[in-house]
Each structure stands twice: as structure tokens, then as C-alpha cells.
Amino acid sequence: MAADEENVEETQTEESTASPKKPAAAPAPAGHGTAGHGAEQPPADPLAALTAAGRELLDVYLEVLDEFDPQAGALDDIPQVSIEKQHVLRACQLIKEDPRIAAKMLLCLSCVDYTEYFQVVYILQSLEPERTLALRIDVPYSDASVPSVTPVWRAANWYEREAHDLFGVDFDGHSDLTPLILYEGFEGFPGRREFPFNEYQEF
Amino acid sequence: MTQISENRTPDAEPVEMLLNMGPQHPSTHGVFRMVLWVDGEKVVDVEPHIGYLHRGSEKLCEGEQYHQVITLFDRLDYLANFNNEQVYCRAVEKLMGLEVSERSEYIRVILCELNRIASHMLFLATMGLDAGAMTPSMICFRGRERIQALFESVSGARMMHNYFRIGGLKEDVPDDFVPQVRDLLKLIKEDTDESDRLLSFNEIFLARLKNIAAISAEDAIDFGLTGPCLRASGVDYDVRKAAPYSVYDRFDFDIPVGLDGDCWDRYYLRVQEIYQSVRIVEQALDQLPDGEVASSLGRRLIRPPAGEVYVRAENPRGEIGVYLISDGSDRPYRIKVRPPSFCNLSALKLMMKDCWIADAVVILGALDIVLGEVDR
Numbered sequence: 001m002a003a004d005e006e007n008v009e010e011t012q013t014e015e016s017t018a019s020p021k022k023p024a025a026a027p028a029p030a031g032h033g034t035a036g037h038g039a040e041q042p043p044a045d046p047l048a049a050l051t052a053a054g055r056e057l058l059d060v061y062l063e064v065l066d067e068f069d070p071q072a073g074a075l076d077d078i079p080q081v082s083i084e085k086q087h088v089l090r091a092c093q094l095i096k097e098d099p100r101i102a103a104k105m106l107l108c109l110s111c112v113d114y115t116e117y118f119q120v121v122y123i124l125q126s127l128e129p130e131r132t133l134a135l136r137i138d139v140p141y142s143d144a145s146v147p148s149v150t151p152v153w154r155a156a157n158w159y160e161r162e163a164h165d166l167f168g169v170d171f172d173g174h175s176d177l178t179p180l181i182l183y184e185g186f187e188g189f190p191g192r193r194e195f196p197f198n199e200y201q202e203f
Numbered sequence: 204m205t206q207i208s209e210n211r212t213p214d215a216e217p218v219e220m221l222l223n224m225g226p227q228h229p230s231t232h233g234v235f236r237m238v239l240w241v242d243g244e245k246v247v248d249v250e251p252h253i254g255y256l257h258r259g260s261e262k263l264c265e266g267e268q269y270h271q272v273i274t275l276f277d278r279l280d281y282l283a284n285f286n287n288e289q290v291y292c293r294a295v296e297k298l299m300g301l302e303v304s305e306r307s308e309y310i311r312v313i314l315c316e317l318n319r320i321a322s323h324m325l326f327l328a329t330m331g332l333d334a335g336a337m338t339p340s341m342i343c344f345r346g347r348e349r350i351q352a353l354f355e356s357v358s359g360a361r362m363m364h365n366y367f368r369i370g371g372l373k374e375d376v377p378d379d380f381v382p383q384v385r386d387l388l389k390l391i392k393e394d395t396d397e398s399d400r401l402l403s404f405n406e407i408f409l410a411r412l413k414n415i416a417a418i419s420a421e422d423a424i425d426f427g428l429t430g431p432c433l434r435a436s437g438v439d440y441d442v443r444k445a446a447p448y449s450v451y452d453r454f455d456f457d458i459p460v461g462l463d464g465d466c467w468d469r470y471y472l473r474v475q476e477i478y479q480s481v482r483i484v485e486q487a488l489d490q491l492p493d494g495e496v497a498s499s500l501g502r503r504l505i506r507p508p509a510g511e512v513y514v515r516a517e518n519p520r521g522e523i524g525v526y527l528i529s530d531g532s533d534r535p536y537r538i539k540v541r542p543p544s545f546c547n548l549s550a551l552k553l554m555m556k557d558c559w560i561a562d563a564v565v566i567l568g569a570l571d572i573v574l575g576e577v578d579r
Contacts, residue, residue: 076512104424110526110539130445155427158549181254197266
């Protein structure tokens with residue numbers, strides 16, 4: 001009896017520790033100009049890959065988003081700005097409507113899991129002239145919600161549903177966050193780093 | 204029985220019915236399911252359901268070494284394998300600052316453009332079938348088969364080639380590659396001419412496709428449509444011209460642009476694109492330089508420096524983007540693919556508003572989706 005109880009206890013503790021267990025913290029990739037996280041390993045020059053035109057565009061970009069305290073950066077050769085997540089909807093409206101940028105197209109919305117926080121990266125495209133921009137926000141694990149940008153670009157609809165499926169990030173103001181890629185009732189967030197490769201759920 | 208006859212009276216209330224199409228339906232081009240709310244023959248609303256082919260490709264990439272990821276990219280858009288391989292290899296090369304030999308670049312462009320032709324030929328075939336035309340499918344499948352035979356002689360596989368390498372190619376092309384491709388181009392033009400003559404301006408085909416699901420340029424841009432679906436609406440946007448990559452800036456070619464943004468424009472644009480791709484391949488063959496194609500990396504394990512890149516390319520279905528993050532280890536930290544079909548398909552609700560059930564098949568066909576890429 002005593003041995004059985006011990007076994008039960010053991011399995012219980014195993015189960016309880018299994019879910020919050022995280023792999024060793026992944027190093028924050030260099031090259032993104034986010035103030036808080038980039039501070040540990042300051043990259044040589046985050047804007048090094050930008051061309052002269054890219055730097056000019058970045059200046060305009062910073063000016064347009066001036067009210068949100070933007071952090072300048074670069075996604076390789078794409079001018080990039082990081083802002084606080086609560087401003088994202090207003091900022092996106094400005095990015096789309098300001099004639100100096102006029103990014104009418106949302107090319108890509110990507111969610112990245114850095115095990116302590118998420119990053120949501122918006123890749124934006126203006127067609128005339130043809131220019132690409134990036135917008136980046138940090139989303140903490142404890143409060144994984146971002147204002148939805150579906151009112152700005154309808155393209156964001158499926159991207160946000162996908163990110164919600166795979167990473168468990170909530171998009172406030174999204175009309176319908178039902179599973180898109182996964183099926184109803186799937187447990188866990190398969191996009192996250194902690195999700196195992198070799199485990200599967202019976203459908 | 205009484206209910207039906209009651210509903211047939213002229214002043215009867217409209218009855219909405221739920222109609223399920225797919226996932227095992229030949230006209231949904233794969234495992235795609237849509238639920239149609241229909242009122243008689245009229246589609247009131249549509250709810251697309253995707254994810255039946257979700258394999259977690261992006262997640263799987265995180266567990267593979269950089270060289271191994273190429274095989275996973277083959278399986279995204281399985282009708283344009285070379286194009287997918289190319290965009291991934293370019294992403295890693297950009298991250299590592301790797302130079303690719305001229306010859307490799309030219310061979311890549313030739314194979315990618317041939318792949319675009321093969322993909323568009325399959326589209327012409329299925330578009331004809333969706334609208335009820337049988338003969339063009341025979342012609343186009345025959346043409347596509349010839350291209351795939353060439354791919355087999357180059358890479359050893361009809362599909363899923365795994366031929367491009369980070370920094371080069373697996374091996375050089377066969378000795379008779381250039382004359383083979385030249386012969387092939389002649390046949391491609393003949394096949395396309397023949398199919399075009401039969402189908403494009405056929406009265407029934409026009410009636411089925413013209414003015415169906417026309418969307419404006421504003422809507423197309425807002426939904427993030429790219430490729431032929433965007434250009435059909437009159438937007439002149441092609442990554443090969445907007446942000447030239449590889450050696451595309453050395454060729455003289457045009458970007459066909461549509462007028463009305465309807466299904467017929469989406470179809471006819473692809474016919475025109477085949478001719479433009481033929482032009483590119485012809486020029487690339489003329490300019491094809493000699494030299495080494497093997498990657499300078501050899502078979503070594505690679506660890507690109509920590510950093511991130513976003514690389515774009517024009518695939519047959521639209522703009523593909525690869526957002527690659529490296530943490531300095533031998534495996535990618537995160538890969539996000541911007542799949543063109545995914546965005547194109549998200550506009551389905553808008554396109555199918557108030558169409559007929561029979562048109563639903565045509566609208567989906569004209570979008571030319573590949574579920575391997577939509578679901579990933």
C-alpha cells in the first residue's frame with residue numbers, strides 16, 4: 001500500500017512539473033532592436049544592413065509613429081520599428097493611411113516564441129513606391145494578448161487565427177478566433193518551443 | 204413532400220440550406236472543405252475550413268538541420284518544388300552572406316521558370332475541367348509530363364526534387380540539358396497555343412468565367428492577394444520586378460496585368476505568364492555561363508550566425524516569404540512561411556458572396572490553391 005501511494009505521488013509530481021517545464025532559455029537573436037531584450041547582447045550596429053534609401057525610409061517611419069515612442073531597428077535590410085503592444089492598432093492605422101508610408105498590404109504576420117515572451121512581427125508592403133517595412137511588438141507570456149489589426153487589413157484575419165491556434169496568443173477585437181488550422185478540442189499550442197516534436201494526440 | 208410543394212409557391216419564404224463540400228471532393232483541389240449556406244442555387248455565405256493537411260511544417264523545420272529543411276520546403280507547394288527550394292536556400296545564403304556561382308543562379312532560374320510553366324499548365328487543365336472542358340486537360344497534362352521528365356533527368360525525381368543546395372546545386376545538369384530544354388520550349392509553346400485556342404475564347408468557357416467573382420484592386424490588396432490573383436485586378440506587382448532577386452534583373456520580360464479582376468482574367472493571366480516564362484528561359488539558356496555549381500559548403504554541418512532575414516520570391520501562386528531566425532545553432536530557431544495560397548484563399552468569402560453553386564467550383568479553381576501550402 002505504502003509503495004503504491006508513493007508511486008501515485010511520484011506520477012502526480014511528474015505530471016504537475018511536466019507542463020510548465022521549459023527547455024533551456026534560447027538565446028535572444030541578435031539584430032532586433034528591442035530595447036529590453038537586446039540589452040543583454042548588444043549587436044554591433046542593428047542598422048548595418050540597411051541601404052541609404054532604407055535609412056531614409058526608417059526616419060520617415062519613426063516620424064510617423066513618433067507618438068508611440070518607437071525603437072528603430074532593422075530586420076536584415078528591411079527598416080523596422082518596435083513599439084509597445086497596446087499601440088499596435090492605432091500605429092497600423094497610421095502606417096496604412098499616412099501618405100508618406102501608405103503600407104496598404106499586410107504581407108506577413110509572424111509570431112515567434114522566445115520562451116519567456118512572444119514577438120509578433122508584421123511585414124508590410126506599400127505598392128507605390130514598392131517598399132517593405134517591419135513592425136515588431138513584444139508580448140509577455142503572462143499577458144499574451146494583442147490588439148487585433150483586422151480593422152486595418154482584412155488579411156490579418158487568418159494570420160491571427162493561425163497565431164492563436166499555434167501559439168495561444170489572443171487577439172483582442174478579432175471577431176472569430178475559432179481554430180483554423182487545428183481542429184476543435186486540440187490541446188496545447190504546437191507552435192511553441194516547449195511543444196514536443198514526437199508526441200501526438202489521437203484525433 | 205407537402206413541404207416542398209408549399210415552398211415552390213411564388214410567395215414562399217426563402218429557405219436556407221447548408222451544403223457541405225469537401226474535404227473529399229474532386230473540385231476542391233485537395234483536402235479543402237467549405238460549408239455553403241445556399242438559398243436555392245444561390246450561395247448566401249461560405250465558411251472555408253482548412254487544416255486537413257496540417258503537418259506542422261514550420262515546427263518540423265525547427266527540429267531539422269539547415270540542409271534537411273530543403274526537403275520540407277519541397278512539400279509545401281508541391282506543384283512548385285523548385286521555387287520553394289530556391290526561396291529557402293536564398294534565405295539561408297543571405298543569413299550567411301554566401302555567394303552563389305553564376306551558373307547555379309542561371310540553372311535555378313531556368314528550373315524555377317519551367318516549374319512555373321508546369322504549375323500553370325496544371326492550372327489550365329484543372330480550370331478547363333472545373334468549367335466542363337475535357338480536351339485541354341489532356342493537352343496540358345501531356346505538356347506538364349514532359350517538363351517533369353526533364354526535371355527527372357536533372358534531379359532524379361519528378362516532384363520533391365531536393366536538388367538545390369544552400370550555396371549551389373546538388374550536381375551539374377546533364378550534358379544535353381540545353382538542347383533538351385530548347386526542344387521542350389518549342390513543345391510548351393505548341394501545347395499552350397493549342398490549349399489557348401481551344402479554351403480561352405470559347406463561348407461556354409467565357410460565359411462560365413467572365414464577370415464571375417470580380418474583385419477590385421483595393422479589396423485584393425487589403426486581403427493580401429498576390430501573384431496572378433492580384434495582377435488580375437489590375438495591380439502591377441511582381442516580386443521579380445519589384446525587388447529583383449537572383450539574376451532576374453538580366454532578363455527582358457513583361458508582367459501581364461488584368462483588367463476586371465474576375466475569374467477569366469485570373470485564368471488568362473496565367474496563359475500569358477507561360478509565354479513570359481518561356482521568354483525568360485530562352486534568354487537564360489543563351490546566357491548560361493560555364494562554371495562550378497557545387498556549394499562551397501560541401502556536406503558540412505552549418506551554423507549560420509545568429510540573426511534574422513525575410514526573403515521573398517514570386518512563386519506561381521504569388522509571393523512567398525520566408526522569415527528565418529537563427530540563434531547560431533545547427534537548426535533554425537524559427538521559420539515562418541508566408542504562403543501565397545493561404546492569403547488568396549482567405550478572400551474566398553468575399554468572392555463567393557451571392558454567386559451560384561456552380562460558380563463556386565470555378566471561383567475556387569481560378570484561385571489555384573495548393574493545400575500543402577495553405578495548411579503547412
